[in-house]
Amino acid sequence: MALKHEPPTTPHHSAQEALRVLETVARSSTGVTDADLARHTRIGPERLTALLRMLRREGYVEQIADGAYVTGETLARLGSAHHREQTLREKLQHTLDRLRDSVGAAVYMSRYVDG
Known part of the structure; x- marks a missing residue:
């Protein structure tokens, strides 16, 4: 079930952005580039880089050889x-x-x- 993209509230802003990134990555079976993520999520490059770094560190996304992002083991286990x-x-x-x-x-x- 896709989340509605309502204006984020301040305390939950980071979580909402991270969920939008995860939704976008999960929809792609072949991976999604950071440029595609920025376009689909409307998250600025600096913020997106920080989110992707955190999501990679925690195992929710992985970066494959061509630089695209795919879902990681942690996200798979979560579901x-x-x-x-x-x-x-x-x-x-x-x-x-x-x-x-x-x-x-x-x-x-x-x-x-x-x-």
Whole structure:
């Protein structure tokens, strides 16, 4: 379902722009250039560059060899029920890694089964 392109409200402006970029990238099966993204989303070049950098870093889009953008693994997992468990495991592992680094000791997760 496509979002309506209403005038953005100040607190949600960045999120609305990022969603417009993601919608545009997702509609293209062969990739979309930054020039096409700018034209379709009406986002200025500096702002678009910053958004694309953030979306690439987070894995929502990927830049392919010819410079075009395609949807990334994070976006695919977000919409896929099949990968929800994997995403949860990765988030848990990331949290455990941060905890390990902050306390300087091994951190383990176990499962308690009442029985």
